[in-house]
Amino acid sequence: MNKLNVISIALLSTLSIGANASNEPIEIIPAAVITNPEKVELGKMLFFEPRLSKSGFISCNSCHNISTGGVDALPTSIGHNWQQGPINSPTVLNAEYGLAQFWDGRAKDLKEQAAGPIANPKEMGFTHDLAVDTVRSMPAYQARFADVYNSKDINIDMITDAIAEFEKTLVTPNAPFDLYLQGDKSAISDQAKAGYQLFKDKGCVSCHNGPAVGGTMYMKMGLVKPFHTNNPAEGRKGVTGKEADKFVFKVPTLRNIELTYPYFHDGSVWDLEEAVNTMADIQLGQKLSESEVKEMVAFLNSLTGEQPQIVLPILPPSNKNTPRPEPFAD
């Protein structure tokens, strides 16, 4: 992102305080302000680094693909040795706005999250030690870490910290709905405006609010009627151990929802109209008319923001000290 862009967005988001102050439950999402571009660049390299996986084939971007809304657009992800993941991959876009990370909130922030998949045998299938050995083996990485962390050593905390710093820049500002909130009444269609009114009137905003239109709380999936799924995930219960937390998940962001299909933690629903109907039914006990659903979807589609413009990083070559990938070793 160029400097001018950052500044102009910063101005817009200052202006937007007025709009947000008008008591709208959804807030304008400001563009990322990059204060440490060297750390962001290092984090970008690591985000696209397939050598953080055992196979040398899977990077963060494999399942959180910035080309496709920050997700892999699969019901559940493909991991090491083509293992089927247990849950739908959440988008990395605007993820910093979540009160915690993962569907069950078991990681307190992006840095803690980033450590998970690297060492998960079903995802990247590596170990933190080997990931560190890999990065540490390359002089180009050594120089960047020395520069960013003022340290001769490299550890997993620095690796995940840098990845998180990059991920914090993956914000999608200036969605038509943001322009609308800023006062441009022609930025969204009348249908979308009606959808937003419905979104508030029906109670969707009680969970989907804030700058990310979600991510601010946990809620039971199937609040008034059970959600039928074959997916065994139990949500917060796995973290807290409490029976009351069974099927309680982090409320997902609805920003860029047009891009982040298939929907729900089990990735079972591909169609946004169907997802809206299901939510109205099982969370709110409401039945929406066909035109109401279309209005709601028009509103949701107005939440697609400017996607990150990422120059693909060029990664340094491996050498004799770099652990070799083991794609077929098991």
Next chain:
Amino acid sequence: MNKLNVISIALLSTLSIGANASNEPIEIIPAAVITNPEKVELGKMLFFEPRLSKSGFISCNSCHNISTGGVDALPTSIGHNWQQGPINSPTVLNAEYGLAQFWDGRAKDLKEQAAGPIANPKEMGFTHDLAVDTVRSMPAYQARFADVYNSKDINIDMITDAIAEFEKTLVTPNAPFDLYLQGDKSAISDQAKAGYQLFKDKGCVSCHNGPAVGGTMYMKMGLVKPFHTNNPAEGRKGVTGKEADKFVFKVPTLRNIELTYPYFHDGSVWDLEEAVNTMADIQLGQKLSESEVKEMVAFLNSLTGEQPQIVLPILPPSNKNTPRPEPFAD
């Protein structure tokens, strides 16, 4: 690539005619000149398009990763359902300079090559019909194809033509060795200069010549001594049916060889010194001293050029008409 860059490189390559005219067997590689940026942009989208695979997970870039020298840096690639590929993935960088494509030259050009992996059950595992249905389903692609091909329809020929047009831009100019050929005698070390002299004197240039330092001919792997490998690939024999073509492969480019490990068609050798020794031994019947090998490697490392600066494309969302990915279907 910005226009100024293209022009300045074009000027350089005009100047370079003088250098090439000095009878050096290796020629300066000019930067790509983009004449149809819309087609290149469309091709870039398709190159990064995981929905050209059955799983929705594998794109051209998966095995020809522009972040890592245009290869996956694995002995053989990972395909659909984690199948092990039969041969080392050749680099997409400067691939246009090959007299044909694939190790055995079975595709006459990049366009014909691009059609292969999409429908190969061991690679992307899709069909051309489904690939076309996928692309055709999305209005954003329809508009781009209409614009580029002046056609309301989309077919596999257009898809592979656009991919090839993008791949033709993946050239890596201005390697230190190119600057040296242009007259900057300090662009490479004395060790590299000695290595280049050896490269010519020992006969390496008889196969590795031209702008890509290879790709201009077919040659038997194991010309004077047999190459020992468990890889069953028979090279040109599979194309021509002739016994004389057994183990005859396209001579690979040595541009960016520092990045395109592991080496040889079986990807069996990770270390460039070892690869040089093996080539000298089995192709030329020569034994190089330790210092000669180091000189040769210093020369080869001077062939690493400017890597492509690619802004990651943002892909349009699927819709009800888009065939759904089937990562775990079979």
